[in-house]
Amino acid sequence: MISWVIAISLVCITTSVIFYRPYLGVALVIVSIPFEGIIDLGHFSIYPLETILAILVLVCIYKGILGRDNHFRNMKLVYCYIPFVLCIMLSAIKSIELSLTVKEIVRWIELIVIYYLTINLINDDKKMRVILYSTFLTMVMVSVFGVINYLSVGYRAMSFFGNPNSLAGYANLIIPVSFGMLIASVCLWERILLGIFTVLSIIIWVFTFSRAGWLSLIMTMILVLSLTKVKKRVVLALVVFSAISVILFLSSNIKIRDEFMNMTLNATKDSLEVRALCYPIGFNMVKDGLILGIGVGNYPLLIKKFTELDEIVNDNLHNQYLQIFVETGILGLCTFVFWLVCVVKYLVGSLKTLEKAGSYSLFVGLVGGVIVYLFNNLAEVLVVHGIHLQWGIILGLAVVLTQFRESETCPKTV
Numbered sequence: 001m002i003s004w005v006i007a008i009s010l011v012c013i014t015t016s017v018i019f020y021r022p023y024l025g026v027a028l029v030i031v032s033i034p035f036e037g038i039i040d041l042g043h044f045s046i047y048p049l050e051t052i053l054a055i056l057v058l059v060c061i062y063k064g065i066l067g068r069d070n071h072f073r074n075m076k077l078v079y080c081y082i083p084f085v086l087c088i089m090l091s092a093i094k095s096i097e098l099s100l101t102v103k104e105i106v107r108w109i110e111l112i113v114i115y116y117l118t119i120n121l122i123n124d125d126k127k128m129r130v131i132l133y134s135t136f137l138t139m140v141m142v143s144v145f146g147v148i149n150y151l152s153v154g155y156r157a158m159s160f161f162g163n164p165n166s167l168a169g170y171a172n173l174i175i176p177v178s179f180g181m182l183i184a185s186v187c188l189w190e191r192i193l194l195g196i197f198t199v200l201s202i203i204i205w206v207f208t209f210s211r212a213g214w215l216s217l218i219m220t221m222i223l224v225l226s227l228t229k230v231k232k233r234v235v236l237a238l239v240v241f242s243a244i245s246v247i248l249f250l251s252s253n254i255k256i257r258d259e260f261m262n263m264t265l266n267a268t269k270d271s272l273e274v275r276a277l278c279y280p281i282g283f284n285m286v287k288d289g290l291i292l293g294i295g296v297g298n299y300p301l302l303i304k305k306f307t308e309l310d311e312i313v314n315d316n317l318h319n320q321y322l323q324i325f326v327e328t329g330i331l332g333l334c335t336f337v338f339w340l341v342c343v344v345k346y347l348v349g350s351l352k353t354l355e356k357a358g359s360y361s362l363f364v365g366l367v368g369g370v371i372v373y374l375f376n377n378l379a380e381v382l383v384v385h386g387i388h389l390q391w392g393i394i395l396g397l398a399v400v401l402t403q404f405r406e407s408e409t410c411p412k413t414v
Contacts, residue, residue: 025056094295118396157207168213180365212379293329320377
């Protein structure tokens with residue numbers, strides 16, 4: 001009974017906050033991402049992330065109907081996503097179990113919904129800073145919990161995510177953004193604060209011992225540093241400071257050093273071999289349905305028919321694009337890649353727009369957060385634990401930042 005009262009009270013408070021300040025709904029979504037698991041209340045279960053997102057959507061629809069908010073008109077890059085959604089719907093015709101199909105469809109729709117809300121609700125610098133600091137503080141919470149968990153248990157850090165690779169994928173999104181904001185910041189106290197946030201994020205990222213996560217972020221940070229328009233000695237100082245802080249922390253624990261010694265070439269080879277097995281399995285699954293795939297959500301039900309190693313690839317095929325191809329066919333993969341091409345093309349074109357702006361470094365960091373997700377999905381499937389929603393928010397912030405600059409340079413009209 002007490003848990004019911006607490007749950008209902010939290011829902012009422014959340015609804016009130018979102019009703020009066022809708023943009024805070026995006027911040028609440030960010031905070032709820034690590035807690036995506038189920039809260040069991042006897043015969044009733046609550047999914048915090050989906051509950052908050054549903055409240056946010058309903059409030060925005062209500063205000064839109066009443067005409068209190070008429071700013072839900074920004075559709076930048078939304079139309080490019082519609083063909084992929086249509087392909088998912090077509091693929092759902094082959095559904096074996098309706099609940100799994102609906103779950104997967106909802107996940108993909110959630111991505112475009114949170115992106116759409118972000119580009120429409122975040123319309124000034126103050127709101128953007130609230131969203132960014134919500135992201136960083138949530139990452140700090142995840143990092144602290146993960147470090148404590150790792151030092152007490154002695155296994156790869158998982159924090160709230162239940163899987164080291166998922167935690168690494170989440171940290172990968174945040175680190176380039178915090179690094180970009182750190183460079184763009186002009187206040188000393190803010191630089192110190194962001195420096196602490198970044199170091200904590202890097203520490204927990206290292207503790208995941210995720211080779212795919214490490215490689216994705218390293219490639220992305222090389223890109224980010226090459227695009228950052230600041231003095232090289234400033235960038236070098238930040239990198240050296242972060243590296244020294246992490247090395248000192250890691251060298252202080254014998255168990256951590258032993259873990260690094262176990263990261264041998266043979267272990268890396270074994271990991272790559274497991275992922276390589278996914279490709280022939282995936283192609284065997286989809287060869288009889290190349291156009292629409294096996295049906296969205298059907299993978300967990302069909303995998304046992306195609307491999308005896310289902311314990312290795314039971315959850316996913318370790319490659320997001322291969323997973324999309326298997327479940328939605330060539331049509332789904334082509335439409336998804338089309339959307340990604342539109343996204344990358346828009347962001348690359350926006351680099352010149354913001355090149356001389358003070359927020360350029362932050363924009364580059366946001367672009368890094370977008371790109372690292374695409375790299376990471378080559379070796380993992382990260383449409384889990386709300387990580388795709390965090391990516392959608394970061395993408396939305398990058399678009400919003402570009403539009404801030406465009407509104408400043410466009411001539412005012414009466």
